[in-house]
Amino acid sequence: MSAIRKIIQRQLFQKDDERIQAIVNVSKLDGKKKKHQTLLCLAVTIEHPIAVRLYFVKGEKDDTFKKKDRFNLREVREIDGINPKKYIDSTNMLYKRLFDNFFDTLISKVPKAGGLEKKSKTSDSANTSMRSDNQSFMSASSEVDIEVLPQLIETVLAELSAVIDAEQKFVVRFFHINSELLAQFETTSTGSGDSSSLGGRNMEKHMNDQVRHVMGALFESLNIHLDSFCRAVCRNNPSNVLLLFVIMSKKVLLPQDPSSYFSITFGSLVVLIKRQFDTFINMECAQYSEVRIVKKTRIGILPSIARFASFVRRAESIFENAERRTDLEKAYYNLCRAVCDGIQKAAANPYSKSPSSVVKFENFHELYLTLSELKIQCLDQQRKDAKALKEEHIDAYVKEFMGRPLKEIQTFFDNVNNAIELRGIRPDEISYQQQFSRIELKKVISQHPGKEVKKGLEQLYKKIEKNLVPNSSLLQVVWRDMQEQFIKQISEYNRVISTCYPGSKIELDVCTDNVLQFFSEIAQQH
Amino acid sequence: MEKVLHVTRSIWKWIKLKFLSFWYFITGRENPHTGVFSAEGMASKKASGTLQPQQQVVHKVIMVGTGGVGKSALTLQFMYDEFVEEYEPTKADSYRKKVVLDGEECSIDILDTAGQEDYSAIRDNYYRSGEGFICVFSILDMESFEATNEFREQILRVKNSDNSVPIVLVGNKGDMREQRVVPAELCRQRAEQWGVHYVETSAKRRENVDKVFYDLMREMKRRKGGAATTIGIDASASAGRKKRSGIKKHCTIL
Numbered sequence: 013m014s015a016i017r018k019i020i021q022r023q024l025f026q027k028d029d030e031r032i033q034a035i036v037n038v039s040k041l042d043g044k045k046k047k048h049q050t051l052l053c054l055a056v057t058i059e060h061p062i063a064v065r066l067y068f069v070k071g072e073k074d075d076t077f078k079k080k081d082r083f084n085l086r087e088v089r090e091i092d093g094i095n096p097k098k099y100i101d102s103t104n105m106l107y108k109r110l111f112d113n114f115f116d117t118l119i120s121k122v123p124k125a126g127g128l129e130k131k132s133k134t135s136d137s138a139n140t141s142m143r144s145d146n147q148s149f150m151s152a153s154s155e156v157d158i159e160v161l162p163q164l165i166e167t168v169l170a171e172l173s174a175v176i177d178a179e180q181k182f183v184v185r186f187f188h189i190n191s192e193l194l195a196q197f198e199t200t201s202t203g204s205g206d207s208s209s210l211g212g213r214n215m216e217k218h219m220n221d222q223v224r225h226v227m228g229a230l231f232e233s234l235n236i237h238l239d240s241f242c243r244a245v246c247r248n249n250p251s252n253v254l255l256l257f258v259i260m261s262k263k264v265l266l267p268q269d270p271s272s273y274f275s276i277t278f279g280s281l282v283v284l285i286k287r288q289f290d291t292f293i294n295m296e297c298a299q300y301s302e303v304r305i306v307k308k309t310r311i312g313i314l315p316s317i318a319r320f321a322s323f324v325r326r327a328e329s330i331f332e333n334a335e336r337r338t339d340l341e342k343a344y345y346n347l348c349r350a351v352c353d354g355i356q357k358a359a360a361n362p363y364s365k366s367p368s369s370v371v372k373f374e375n376f377h378e379l380y381l382t383l384s385e386l387k388i389q390c391l392d393q394q395r396k397d398a399k400a401l402k403e404e405h406i407d408a409y410v411k412e413f414m415g416r417p418l419k420e421i422q423t424f425f426d427n428v429n430n431a432i433e434l435r436g437i438r439p440d441e442i443s444y445q446q447q448f449s450r451i452e453l454k455k456v457i458s459q460h461p462g463k464e465v466k467k468g469l470e471q472l473y474k475k476i477e478k479n480l481v482p483n484s485s486l487l488q489v490v491w492r493d494m495q496e497q498f499i500k501q502i503s504e505y506n507r508v509i510s511t512c513y514p515g516s517k518i519e520l521d522v523c524t525d526n527v528l529q530f531f532s533e534i535a536q537q538h
Numbered sequence: 539m540e541k542v543l544h545v546t547r548s549i550w551k552w553i554k555l556k557f558l559s560f561w562y563f564i565t566g567r568e569n570p571h572t573g574v575f576s577a578e579g580m581a582s583k584k585a586s587g588t589l590q591p592q593q594q595v596v597h598k599v600i601m602v603g604t605g606g607v608g609k610s611a612l613t614l615q616f617m618y619d620e621f622v623e624e625y626e627p628t629k630a631d632s633y634r635k636k637v638v639l640d641g642e643e644c645s646i647d648i649l650d651t652a653g654q655e656d657y658s659a660i661r662d663n664y665y666r667s668g669e670g671f672i673c674v675f676s677i678l679d680m681e682s683f684e685a686t687n688e689f690r691e692q693i694l695r696v697k698n699s700d701n702s703v704p705i706v707l708v709g710n711k712g713d714m715r716e717q718r719v720v721p722a723e724l725c726r727q728r729a730e731q732w733g734v735h736y737v738e739t740s741a742k743r744r745e746n747v748d749k750v751f752y753d754l755m756r757e758m759k760r761r762k763g764g765a766a767t768t769i770g771i772d773a774s775a776s777a778g779r780k781k782r783s784g785i786k787k788h789c790t791i792l
Contacts, residue, residue: 377632381633381634384617384618385617385618385635387618387620483596485632485633485634485647485649486632487667488630488632488649488663488664488667489629489630489631489632489649491663491664492629492630492651492652492660492663492664493629493630495657495660495663496629496656496660499656499657499660524657528657528659528660529659531659531660531662531663532659532662532696534663535662535663535665535666535696536662536666536696538666
């Protein structure tokens with residue numbers, strides 16, 4: 013520009029003894045580039061009498077310039093906006109073009125995730141790309157994002173607020189919108205100080221309807237751009253939305269000028285981000301609770317638990333001391349519930365090789381350990397629940413499988429108990445029932461000689477080993493319960509025999525000491 | 539004839555695969571062929587899945603001692619830096635944590651056990667599975683101190699009188715030292731007699747908690763490493779058992 017200024021000064025003004033004071037490039041609103049530029053120059057005469065004049069200067073073919081129109085300063089008047097519609101229509105386009113450029117460059121600066129995700133980037137919808145990268149979604153680029161994204165946001169906000177404020181000032185003057193009224197509101201609002209600025213109603217009070225109308229029309233395209241910016245930030249790494257959310261939540265609390273149209277733009281950005289945040293959480297939830305098993309497998313530990321843990325870690329590192337924890341905590345609840353749903357679904361899955369109680373206690377145990385490690389205060393109840401559920405399902409599993417080594421005896425005594433409890437037969441009359449006679453009892457007991465019981469227990473141990481994930485740390489926990497329950501059961505049978513068959517001298521082939529001996533021997537086998 | 543040829547070929551392939559995965563398991567290298575062979579069927583996938591869940595070393599630690607001496611408190615303090623005031627008897631709980639031991643990442647499996655057990659034989663199994671033991675008593679309770687001998691005897695019995703089983707003797711509740719009943723001298727004597735370390739801890743104040751676990755893990759590591767070098771083939775001592783069960787698993791796949 014200064015070069016052009018020098019040229020024009022030499023070519024056009026030197027000989028008239030004038031000096032250029034200011035020079036601006038003038039372009040048409042429709043944005044079409046004209047072949048030759050038009051310039052507006054403010055020139056002052058060097059000698060007395062001093063005169064100030066405005067010139068339109070046009071560029072010619074051979075890089076020369078020509079003065080077109082000339083105005084004396086006193087002829088120049090300030091004119092008002094007469095037809096807002098015309099102004100809006102043309103300026104609107106100008107801004108659209110401006111924002112197109114601005115956001116294009118901005119989005120190109122959004123950090124890209126590593127090479128793997130490039131494939132998914134080509135697919136347009138954000139949905140598919142998020143689904144395609146299952147595990148690595150929070151990995152690599154996160155640290156870069158933490159550095160770059162806040163800067164990007166700052167740029168967006170700073171640029172927008174500058175542009176919008178300047179435009180608003182101009183609009184107010186140009187269309188003679190009652191500025192005293194505005195000023196009055198301004199002082200009262202800044203006097204009262206802080207936040208509470210975002211509510212739409214508040215804004216309406218502070219800002220003239222007319223201003224809102226004009227500005228709204230002028231910046232019509234802004235919302236779409238903001239939206240696509242949010243999407244771009246989240247596309248490669250959906251969890252970035254957390255970062256956006258936190259940054260914006262912090263800004264919400266900063267004092268705002270409610271009379272500025274910028275606060276409206278800002279508000280809609282916050283809403284957009286919150287919406288993205290919700291979508292992201294819902295999608296995570298859906299993934300946790302969705303269990304797809306296509307062939308018969310041992311389910312083991314569901315990957316959703318580790319994924320949930322890495323989500324929480326990342327969220328915590330981003331949120332740290334952020335103000336909007338309640339939103340995050342709500343998200344945690346939902347996610348945690350989704351994990352539990354996933355566990356229940358997996359346990360009920362017909363393709364599962366392991367008993368459903370095993371799937372449940374293994375996963376609830378893992379969830380319990382994970383939550384204990386994460387130490388998220390608001391999830392403490394969930395942690396306790398997970399522990400309780402784990403214990404409940406270990407119990408269920410033990411009850412279901414413990415009876416196996418003494419199968420017939422168990423059925424026999426179950427029937428005896430039923431007869432006593434449901435049919436009301438007195439215990440001392442049990443042995444007079446045909447199916448519970450002493451002979452029957454002896455027969456059943458003879459089916460389970462000590463050797464068989466020991467074998468049954470060994471098989472049971474192997475069965476548990478097979479049901480649990482390899483090298484499971486729960487094996488010892490489950491087996492301990494199994495042993496305890498088994499011994500309890502034996503003494504329970506002995507109690508029933510002594511009450512229902514007194515003096516019969518019938519005994520189980522194995523006593524507690526035998527069983528304990530078996531347990532010790534099993535322990536020595538591995 | 540063609541059918542026979544086909545069968546022999548597939549058997550040969552299978553055997554080759556097994557040998558390969560076995561070799562990679564022994565050498566501890568990542569199996570580069572899993573991807574290539576996985577198309578050949580479920581079997582190979584499963585085999586590699588069970589054989590190399592993680593090459594990371596796992597140290598199995600068992601907490602022993604009478605009821606109420608603070609086994610769970612020590613465990614929870616070590617695991618999660620938390621101290622729970624209310625007392626709730628444990629049946630059995632397992633925990634796992636990744637730790638960095640002398641610059642090497644490994645896992646510790648802690649089995650927190652019941653202080654009161656109606657039948658001590660029930661303990662045999664988990665004693666057998668343990669590689670290191672933390673024998674806890676309360677310095678405020680002479681009986682709990684006396685009981686440590688029984689615990690150790692059972693451990694040794696289950697471990698076939700292997701005197702070098704890593705054990706740490708821990709006197710807990712060190713935050714109430716002024717009310718102590720078990721003299722420090724006595725504790726040290728016992729540890730010396732056992733040939734183990736004695737550490738006085740406070741689970742409540744997190745005193746010496748890490749020390750107990752890390753000292754024990756170091757000892758376990760030394761023991762595992764030592765066994766390997768004397769035999770010469772890396773890790774074959776500890777892998778011996780796994781190998782056997784590994785082969786067993788292969789058979790069940792058939």
